[in-house]
Each structure stands twice: as C-alpha cells, then as structure tokens.
Amino acid sequence: MKVAVIGTGLIGQAWAIVFARGGCDVALWDGDAAALDRAVALIAGQLDELQAQGLVDDAAALRARLQPCATLEAALAGVAYVQENLPEVLAIKRDIFARLDALAPPGAVLTSSTSSIPASAFTEDLPGRHRCLIAHPVNPPYLVPVVELCGAPWTAADAVQAADALMVRVGQRPVIVKRELEGFILNRLQGALLREAFRLVEQGYVDVDGLDATIRDGLGLRWAFMGPFETIDLNAPGGLADYCGRYGGLYQSIAEEQTSTEPWSPQLVAALDAERRALLPADQLVQRRLWRDKRLMQLARHKREAAQED
Amino acid sequence: MKVAVIGTGLIGQAWAIVFARGGCDVALWDGDAAALDRAVALIAGQLDELQAQGLVDDAAALRARLQPCATLEAALAGVAYVQENLPEVLAIKRDIFARLDALAPPGAVLTSSTSSIPASAFTEDLPGRHRCLIAHPVNPPYLVPVVELCGAPWTAADAVQAADALMVRVGQRPVIVKRELEGFILNRLQGALLREAFRLVEQGYVDVDGLDATIRDGLGLRWAFMGPFETIDLNAPGGLADYCGRYGGLYQSIAEEQTSTEPWSPQLVAALDAERRALLPADQLVQRRLWRDKRLMQLARHKREAAQED
Numbered sequence: 001m002k003v004a005v006i007g008t009g010l011i012g013q014a015w016a017i018v019f020a021r022g023g024c025d026v027a028l029w030d031g032d033a034a035a036l037d038r039a040v041a042l043i044a045g046q047l048d049e050l051q052a053q054g055l056v057d058d059a060a061a062l063r064a065r066l067q068p069c070a071t072l073e074a075a076l077a078g079v080a081y082v083q084e085n086l087p088e089v090l091a092i093k094r095d096i097f098a099r100l101d102a103l104a105p106p107g108a109v110l111t112s113s114t115s116s117i118p119a120s121a122f123t124e125d126l127p128g129r130h131r132c133l134i135a136h137p138v139n140p141p142y143l144v145p146v147v148e149l150c151g152a153p154w155t156a157a158d159a160v161q162a163a164d165a166l167m168v169r170v171g172q173r174p175v176i177v178k179r180e181l182e183g184f185i186l187n188r189l190q191g192a193l194l195r196e197a198f199r200l201v202e203q204g205y206v207d208v209d210g211l212d213a214t215i216r217d218g219l220g221l222r223w224a225f226m227g228p229f230e231t232i233d234l235n236a237p238g239g240l241a242d243y244c245g246r247y248g249g250l251y252q253s254i255a256e257e258q259t260s261t262e263p264w265s266p267q268l269v270a271a272l273d274a275e276r277r278a279l280l281p282a283d284q285l286v287q288r289r290l291w292r293d294k295r296l297m298q299l300a301r302h303k304r305e306a307a308q309e310d
Numbered sequence: 311m312k313v314a315v316i317g318t319g320l321i322g323q324a325w326a327i328v329f330a331r332g333g334c335d336v337a338l339w340d341g342d343a344a345a346l347d348r349a350v351a352l353i354a355g356q357l358d359e360l361q362a363q364g365l366v367d368d369a370a371a372l373r374a375r376l377q378p379c380a381t382l383e384a385a386l387a388g389v390a391y392v393q394e395n396l397p398e399v400l401a402i403k404r405d406i407f408a409r410l411d412a413l414a415p416p417g418a419v420l421t422s423s424t425s426s427i428p429a430s431a432f433t434e435d436l437p438g439r440h441r442c443l444i445a446h447p448v449n450p451p452y453l454v455p456v457v458e459l460c461g462a463p464w465t466a467a468d469a470v471q472a473a474d475a476l477m478v479r480v481g482q483r484p485v486i487v488k489r490e491l492e493g494f495i496l497n498r499l500q501g502a503l504l505r506e507a508f509r510l511v512e513q514g515y516v517d518v519d520g521l522d523a524t525i526r527d528g529l530g531l532r533w534a535f536m537g538p539f540e541t542i543d544l545n546a547p548g549g550l551a552d553y554c555g556r557y558g559g560l561y562q563s564i565a566e567e568q569t570s571t572e573p574w575s576p577q578l579v580a581a582l583d584a585e586r587r588a589l590l591p592a593d594q595l596v597q598r599r600l601w602r603d604k605r606l607m608q609l610a611r612h613k614r615e616a617a618q619e620d
Contacts, residue, residue, distance in 0.1 A: 116560065138528050146528035173527040175520040183564045185516050185524045190538070191561040192506035192568055193499055197538050206495050210485040212537020214495045217483040218448050218456035220533035225605050227522020227530070228500070228507050233586045234599050241583035244574060250426065252573050254493045254501040259569045263562050264554060273551035276543045289544050295535050295616060302612040306605060 002027060003166075004075045004104075006096065007085035008039035011113050014140040015083050016043050017050070020062040021142065022170025027067045029075035031086075036068050050142070053297045076104045081166055083135060084112045093122040101128040109162045111135035111149075115187065118180040120152035130156040135163055136184055141172065143296040148184040150177035196258055201275075202268050208275035225303065312337060313476075314385045314414075316406065317395035318349035321423050324450040325393050326353050327360070330372040331452065332480025337377045339385035341396075346378050360452070363607045386414045391476055393445060394422045403432040411438040419472045421445035421459075425497065428490040430462035440466040445473055446494055451482065453606040458494040460487035506568055511585075512578050518585035535613065 003019050005012045008030040016039075019026045030036040043066065047059035056062060069075035076082065082100055086092050093112060100110050110132045112119065123132040133151040138144040147167050151160050160176060167174035177184050183191060200206050206214070222231045229240065236243035280288055313329050315322045318340040326349075329336045340346040353376065357369035366372060379385035386392065392410055396402050403422060410420050420442045422429065433442040443461040448454040457477050461470050470486060477484035487494050493501060510516050516524070532541045539550065546553035590598055 144528055144531055146524055148524070173523050175516065175523050177520075178515055181515055182567075183560060185510060185521060186528050187560065188510065188564050188568075189503055189506055189521075189524065190529055191564040193503045194538055194542070194561060195565050195568070196499055196502035200495060200498065205488055205491055206485065208539050209537075210487075211495060211499075212539050213483050214456055214458070214485050214499065215533050215537040216535055216540075218454055218496050219500055220530060220535075220537075221454055221606060221609055222602070223525045223530035224534035224609065225526055225530075226602065227519075227525040228504055229518050229522050229582065229586060230526075230590075232504070233590070234595065234602055237595075239583060239592060239595055240586045241579050244579045244583075248574055248579075250493060250497065251501040251504060252571070254498055255505050255571045257492075258498075258502055258505070259571060261562070261565045261569060264558055269551050269554045269558075272539065273549060273554075276539060276550045280540075280543070282549060285544065285547075285549055291620070292532070292536065292544055296531060298616050298619075299531055299534065299612070302609070306608050309608075310601070 001025065001081075001166075002079045003081040003083065004029065004079045005083050005085065006072070006075065006100065007031075007087075008036050009085060011137065011139060011141075012083075012085035013039050013043050013046070014142055015085065015113070015137065016066060017046060017062070017140075017142040018170055018172065019083075020047075020065040021056055024170065025065050025067060027069050027075040027077075027079060029069045029072055033070070040066060040068050050297070053294075054301055055142075055297060072099060073103055076100070076108070079104060079108050081163070082108055082110045084110070088114055088116055090117055090121060093117055097122050097126060097132060101126045101132070104128075109133070109159050109166075111163055113137055115184070118152065118182075119150065119155060120180060123152055124154070129154050131159045133160055133163060134184075135167070135174075136186075137172075138186065140293070140296075143293070143300045145171065145173040146186065147172045147174050148177050148186060149174050150180060150184055152180065198264055198268060198272070199258070199260065201272060208272055209279055224299070225306070311335070311391075311476075312389045313391040313393065314339065314389045315393050315395065316382070316385065316410065317341075317397075318346050319395060321447065321449060321451075322393075322395035323349050323353050323356065324452055325395065325423070325447065326376060327356060327372070327450075327452040328480055328482065329393075330357075330375040331366055334480065335375050335377060337379050337385040337387075337389060339379045339382055343380070350376060350378050360607070363604075364611055365452075365607060382409060383413055386410070386418070389414060389418050391473070392418055392420045394420070398424055398426055400427055400431060403427055407432050407436060407442060411436045411442070414438075419443070419469050419476075421473055423447055425494070426492075428462065428492075429460065429465060430490060433462055434464075439464050441469045443470055443473060444494075445477070445484075446496075447482075448496065450603070450606075453603070453610045455481065455483040456496065457482045457484050458487050458496060459484050460490060460494055462490065508574055508578060508582070509568070509570065511582060518582055519589055534609070535616070 002025040004027040005016050016026050044063050047062050050056045051059040119134050123129040133155045136148040164174045232243040233240040312335040314337040315326050326336050354373050357372050360366045361369040429444050433439040443465045446458040474484045542553045543550040
C-alpha cells in the first residue's frame with residue numbers, strides 16, 4: 001500500500017516513520033526540494049535511534065520504503081491515502097487540497113494534520129470534498145498513538161472508515177470525532193485541566209512544581225494506561241454509576257467554582273514562566289526535550305511489553 | 311522512627327506498607343480487633359506480591375516492622391507521626407483526633423487521610439491543633455507517590471514541614487496545599503477534566519472509549535512523567551510563556567464553551583455507565599481492578615528504572 005506524506009517538516013517526518021513502520025510505501029513531497037533532502041536524512045537518523053531503543057527492528061528496511069518525489073504528481077501516483085502537513089494557514093490548506101483533489105487517484109483518502117483548522121473551512125468547494133478529513137496526530141505520532149479523525153459535514157463515512165482502518169493497521173489509535181469542534185477532543189481536555197491548573201496557582205493554593213507532581217506522581221499514572229472514564233469506573237465497587245453517586249456531589253460543588261473565563265493575564269503567565277525557568281533554565285530546554293523524547297520511547301516500550309503480558 | 315497507623319482498612323493497610331518500606335516501625339491500631347488481625351494478614355500478602363513484582367526487596371523484614379497494638383495508648387507510645395484512616399464522618403474525625411491529641415507524645419504530628427473533610431472542621435478546639443493536618447494519599451500510596459498535605463489556618467508550619475520531610479524520607483511525593491479548599495488539588499484537576507469529558511460524550515462528539523483513548527494513548531503518556539506545566543513548557547521553542555502566546559487564544563476560546571455547571575443528569579450517567587458495561591461487564595470489574603493494580607506496579611517499576619537511567 002502506498003501513502004503520500006505532503007510537507008516534510010517535523011510532523012511530516014514523524015508520519016513517514018509511522019507509515020514505513022506500518023508496512024507502507026511512503027512517497028514524500030515538499031515544496032522545498034532542499035527541505036525534502038534534509039527530511040529524508042533526519043528520518044533515517046530517527047529510525048536508527050528508534051532501533052537503538054528497541055522500537056523498530058530494521059531501520060534500513062524502513063528507510064528503503066521512503067520514496068522522495070520531485071513532483072506532487074509523482075508522489076500521488078497510485079496512492080490510497082494522503083497525509084498533508086503544510087503550515088497552519090487557511091489559504092495554504094485551500095491551495096494544497098485543491099491540488100491534491102485534482103491529482104490523487106479517485107479512491108484515495110485525503111487528510112490533513114491540522115490541529116486548528118476544520119476540514120469544512122478548506123474543502124467545501126472541492127469535487128472530492130467527500131474524501132477529505134482531518135487526521136490530527138500528537139507529536140511525535142510514532143511514540144504517541146492517538147490520532148483524532150474529524151470530517152466536515154460532507155465527509156463520507158467510508159472515507160473516515162478507510163482512515164480509521166489504516167491507522168489501526170499502522171499501529172496508531174484512531175479516535176473518531178463525530179462532529180467538528182474547536183480543539184477536537186484532546187486539546188479541549190488539556191484546556192479544561194490547564195485552566196484549573198492556572199487558577200490554582202494564581203490563587204496561591206499550590207506552586208507550579210507541586211501541581212505538576214500531583215499529575216505525574218498521581219493522576220497521570222492511571223491515565224497513562226486507562227482513560228478518565230475507566231479510572232472512575234474502577235474506583236467504586238459498582239462501577240461508573242456507583243462512582244457518580246458517591247462523588248458526583250463533590251464534583252458538582254467544585255465545578256461551580258471553576259467557571260471563570262478571565263483570560264490568562266500577562267502577569268500570571270510571567271509568574272508561571274518564572275517558576276518554570278527557576279526549575280529549568282531556558283538554556284536547558286533543548287536538552288530537556290531530548291530527555292522527554294527518551295522517556296516517551298521508554299514508556300512506549302514499557303506499554304508494549306505490558307500489553308504483551310496481559 | 312516509629313509511626314502509628316490508626317484504622318486499618320484498605321488505606322491504613324497501604325500506609326503501613328509505605329512506612330515499613332520506608333524504614334519505619336509501624337504501630338497499627340483499629341477499634342475492631344478482628345479487623346486488625348485481618349489487616350496484618352492482608353498486608354503480609356500484599357508485601358509478598360510486591361516482592362514478586364520486584365518492588366520491595368525483603369517482604370519478611372518489612373512484615374517484622376509491623377506492630378499490631380491492642381490499645382490506642384500502646385500504638386501511640388513514642389511515635390513521631392500518626393496517620394489516621396477512619397471512616398469519612400465528621401463526628402468520627404472529631405472524636406479520634408481528640409483522643410490522638412490527648413495521648414500522642416507532644417512532638418508527634420497528627421495527620422488524617424481524609425479526602426473530603428478539611429482539618430479545620432475537626433481540630434479547632436484541640437490543645438494541639440497546631441500539629442494537625444491532612445495527608446491525603448492516592449490509593450494505593452505504595453504505588454502512587456503523591457500525598458497532598460493541607461493544614462488548617464492554625465496548623466504550624468513546622469508540623470507541615472515535618473510531614474513533608476517524612477513523606478520524602480519514605481519515598482512519597484508530598485505536595486503542599488497552601489490553603490484549605492474542597493477537593494484539594496488532585497480531585498479538582500480530575501473534576502475539571504471529567505466535566506469536559508462528560509460534556510463531550512453527552513453532546514455526541516466522541517464515545518466513552520474514544521475519549522479514554524485520547525488520554526491513555528495521548529495526553530496521559532506525557533502526564534505520566536511530566537506534569538501539565540512542564541508539558542506545555544516543552545511544547546513551544548521558548549517555553550511556557552511562548553506556548554501561552556501561541557495557544558492562549560485557542561484555550562480562551564475553548565474555555566468560554568466550558569462553563570456549564572448543569573449537574574450530571576441520571577440519564578447521562580446511565581448512558582456512560584452503559585457504554586462502560588458494554589466494554590467491561592460488571593462481573594469483570596473485580597478482575598479488571600487486579601489488572602489495574604498489576605499495571606500500576608509495572609509502571610512504578612518502569613518509572614523507577616527510568617529515573618535511575620536519567
């Protein structure tokens with residue numbers, strides 16, 4: 001099966017790894033030929049690193065599945081699926097989707113990695129608008145499996161299903177978002193938690209590191225292998241309904257204190273940033289991101305091993 | 311160092327494991343002598359299981375640190391720290407704290423595991439109210455390190471500091487909650503996320519399993535070893551302030567749609583419960599909880615090994 005990755009920045013590179021690891025032939029195209037060359041080299045280096053971490057078996061074989069293409073026509077020839085990763089600018093999305101729809105084989109599904117622009121904003125006038133949808137990954141998708149799939153009102157169910165099936169086949173965890181909404185699911189959940197986190201620090205109940213510890217050494221442990229619903233389902237003898245009976249009143253009372261929508265003030269953001277910079281000086285951010293990526297790799301391996309044991 | 315665990319239900323048993331593993335002598339007392347005997351047997355079994363999982367080195371040696379006591383006086387003799395775990399009933403807390411304050415050595419810190427009753431509600435009239443605070447664990451604390459420490463307005467800073475130091479010494483991760491508030495930090499964060507989760511399913515954007523996957527195969531991975539603040543700090547080149555500049559508008563827009571405080575309706579709870587029961591029949595809840603505990607053990611070991619590698 002051939003797929004095309006359009007736009008080979010960080011997200012495009014990561015998708016190429018996902019598809020190659022999943023057994024696909026991966027055509028790569030970028031409007032900037034030099035960027036495409038750099039991307040192929042960067043992907044090869046990342047595949048070696050993943051092999052060193054035990055997360056892919058044969059980096060060279062995966063590298064051989066990459067087909068950098070000089071033209072969009074060549075990249076799209078014979079593909080079943082297209083993953084677009086250009087900048088988050090509406091005019092760019094409109095332009096590239098018009099070209100993709102004109103050039104890709106009639107049966108190919110066309111997806112965008114955008115996190116912020118709904119498919120309805122750039123596909124309405126396309127003859128093939130029924131085959132267009134969002135496939136929003138979390139960076140990097142070869143370590144974080146979830147992919148949010150969200151069509152426009154006119155997206156055909158079988159296009160969503162085809163994307164869903166491909167994601168499962170290449171080892172991702174697709175989540176179908178049934179109607180368009182800002183932030184999809186993941187960033188709305190993150191936003192709800194961040195708002196309370198900002199509020200608790202602003203009001204002086206806890207400091208930044210204490211709040212982070214409450215998640216990373218507390219709630220985040222269950223959430224790393226169960227979701228919030230399964231967590232509460234297992235936290236009362238009779239399951240979720242029993243849990244809501246026991247703790248619904250507490251959460252109702254808390255919710256009534258969580259309704260402020262004041263924008264995060266520059267003073268608050270500066271204070272939080274200052275706490276983070278005291279914990280991690282700015283000149284260590286790059287190194288800490290490498291640490292995070294190593295930890296994500298180790299956690300991915302751990303979860304794979306634990307799932308095999310189950 | 312001797313500590314006392316007062317009330318030996320599930321939470322008291324788990325605390326006994328934490329303190330024994332942390333090198334303390336652990337006096338155990340329960341108003342029900344038969345319950346105390348059962349608790350000691352259950353703790354011994356749990357210690358064996360932890361040894362089998364590589365999480366304690368010598369279960370028998372830890373078992374030898376447990377001192378079941380027939381009287382409260384014996385349990386409190388010479389202790390530096392008391393962890394109370396009786397039922398979540400205000401009158402019971404008032405009664406036991408009066409007894410603890412009367413009987414414990416003057417320098418001992420007195421803590422309660424309560425998740426729902428602030429220290430100010432049951433310590434105001436005690437001569438030793440300055441040494442009383444909440445030490446709220448997540449179950450089970452020998453696998454989930456975070457402990458929320460929250461005093462009443464009259465709790466002495468050195469009592470909080472002593473509890474904090476003991477928690478660090480026995481391998482927990484204390485988080486100081488600087489003023490009393492309902493739900494402390496952890497359940498307020500959980501509540502904020504749950505409210506959005508319930509809303510998203512209620513409004514038909516996603517199903518229960520899709521929402522859980524968004525966390526367990528997405529956000530929850532980072533949150534298992536970083537908190538939400540460190541996560542965003544590393545997700546923009548310039549750190550947290552840069553992140554807020556880039557995405558603050560998105561989160562502001564989302565927040566304005568997240569203000570409803572309608573109670574969770576019985577219909578909604580029933581619908582969510584039905585989805586969970588389709589995923590996990592009620593007769594498999596017990597078995598799934600054992601799976602969860604095994605996964606928490608494996609994750610605890612993984613995190614310990616990863617931290618050693620750092």
